[in-house]
Amino acid sequence: MPELPEVETVRRGLEPVLTGARLTRVRQNRPDLRFPFPDRFAGRLEGATVQRIDRRAKYLLMPLSTGETWVTHLGMTGRFTLDGEQLGEFEEAAPVAGKHEHVSLCAVKGKAATRLGFADARRFGFMGLIPTAEVEAHPWFAGLGPEPLGNGFSGAHLAEAFAGKKQNIKVSLLDQRIVAGLGNIYVCEALYRARISPLTAAGKVSKPRLETLASVVRDVLNDAIAAGGSTLKDFANADGGQGYFQHRFDVYDREGKPCLGEGCAGVVKRVVQGGRSTFWCPSCQKR
Numbered sequence: 001m002p003e004l005p006e007v008e009t010v011r012r013g014l015e016p017v018l019t020g021a022r023l024t025r026v027r028q029n030r031p032d033l034r035f036p037f038p039d040r041f042a043g044r045l046e047g048a049t050v051q052r053i054d055r056r057a058k059y060l061l062m063p064l065s066t067g068e069t070w071v072t073h074l075g076m077t078g079r080f081t082l083d084g085e086q087l088g089e090f091e092e093a094a095p096v097a098g099k100h101e102h103v104s105l106c107a108v109k110g111k112a113a114t115r116l117g118f119a120d121a122r123r124f125g126f127m128g129l130i131p132t133a134e135v136e137a138h139p140w141f142a143g144l145g146p147e148p149l150g151n152g153f154s155g156a157h158l159a160e161a162f163a164g165k166k167q168n169i170k171v172s173l174l175d176q177r178i179v180a181g182l183g184n185i186y187v188c189e190a191l192y193r194a195r196i197s198p199l200t201a202a203g204k205v206s207k208p209r210l211e212t213l214a215s216v217v218r219d220v221l222n223d224a225i226a227a228g229g230s231t232l233k234d235f236a237n238a239d240g241g242q243g244y245f246q247h248r249f250d251v252y253d254r255e256g257k258p259c260l261g262e263g264c265a266g267v268v269k270r271v272v273q274g275g276r277s278t279f280w281c282p283s284c285q286k287r
Contacts, residue, residue, distance in 0.1 A: 002074050003183035004058060004148070005224035010080060011055045012225075017082055017114050018050045018062065021107035029102050034075060034126040044129055045070065045105065057144055057181035061135065069132045071140070075124030083115040103127070144180040148217050153179060155211030162202035162210070169205055170198035171274040182217065184276045185252050186224065190217045192251040197285040198271070198278045204287075223248070251279045259284055 002010075026042040038044070049065040062070040072078070081101075103118040118127075130138050145161075146152030161178045162169070172178060173187045191198050194213040196205060205213070227248065250260050255270040259281040266283025 002058065002076075002078075003185055003224075004055075004181040005186070005221055007058045007060065007074060007181075008055055008225050009228055010074070011053050011060055013082070014060075014080060014116075015053045017109075017116070018107050019052055020049065021109050021114075022047065022049050024106045024108055024113075026105040027103070029104070033078075033102060033120055033123045034073075035128075037127060038129045041127070041129065044068065050107070055181075056141060056147070057176065058183075059140065063132050067132055068129045069135050071128040071130055071135075072118070073126050073140075075120060075122065075126065077122045078118065078120040078125030081117045081119065083117070143177055145176060145178045146180065148179050148182050149221060153214060153217070155207060155214045158210040158214060159207045162205065165203040166201050168198060168273060169196060169200050169202040170278050172202040174274065174276070179217075184278075185249075186217070186220050188252045188279050189250060190220045192280060192285060193220060195284055195286070197282070197287045198273065198280050200287045251281060254279060 023045050024047070026045045028037055028042040031037060044066065045064075048068075050070075051063045051065060054061040054063070058073065060072045060074075062072075064070060100121045101117045101119040102123075105116050106113045107116055118125075128140070135141060146157060158178075162172060165172060170187060170191060173182055173190075174184065188198070190213060194209065194216045196209060196213060251268055254268040257268050259266040259268060261281065261284045264281065264283050266281040268279055268281055271278050271280070
């Protein structure tokens with residue numbers, strides 16, 4: 001599943017095309033993805049202007065001039081494509097590109113138009129239309145913790161959230177109520193860079209080490225965003241390209257390989273925590 005950096009990469013790719021654009025020629029090509037599309041989905045998008053493109057956790061949010069927000073979750077294989085084709089006066093409907101493209105539309109700015117498509121081969125993604133004033137209270141967003149790249153995320157926040165917590169820190173960091181959008185790959189990378197064992201009880205990690213961890217989490221995510229996200233099997237960014245951060249993983253998916261830490265003779269191990277693979281170096285990451 002695309003993680004936060006991948007979703008942020010898609011957001012940044014869509015932003016210059018969609019911000020301020022009027023949506024036309026909206027076509028919904030099937031009744032559902034993971035969930036059914038909202039009633040009259042295409043009709044409610046048609047003619048609306050996108051005010052901006054936001055991200056909350058792993059969701060893309062596009063507030064519209066109609067007072068609703070178009071919400072998209074990419075699921076495992078969801079992707080937007082931008083054809084960049086100038087479609088003139090729209091004398092013909094935008095073509096459907098491929099059997100897995102489930103939504104297609106045109107984004108119009110002045111006389112320029114760009115064709116936008118959303119494809120999702122496995123259909124684990126989904127879309128919604130929520131009154132903009134009600135987004136924060138919606139079940140998809142109510143209860144989410146602070147954004148790891150936002151001002152609300154800090155060592156002090158982690159110390160408060162982890163106080164007395166016996167659950168290991170790896171699984172605790174994946175709790176979306178504690179921090180929103182942080183996924184398995186980047187938790188592994190952050191704990192490695194912070195030299196914290198994933199087996200340590202969250203409540204046993206000192207506040208100074210949590211301050212370091214919070215800073216490292218931001219660094220890991222920003223590095224991944226700058227590199228375009230992680231090229232996992234089905235991920236592609238909004239331009240149809242792929243990211244390259246996985247070539248720079250320090251520990252993730254490196255089981256049995258030598259630790260990359262300077263002067264460390266350790267070997268990367270793998271353990272399953274909360275149903276997810278954790279990769280770590282027992283030599284570097286002490287309890």
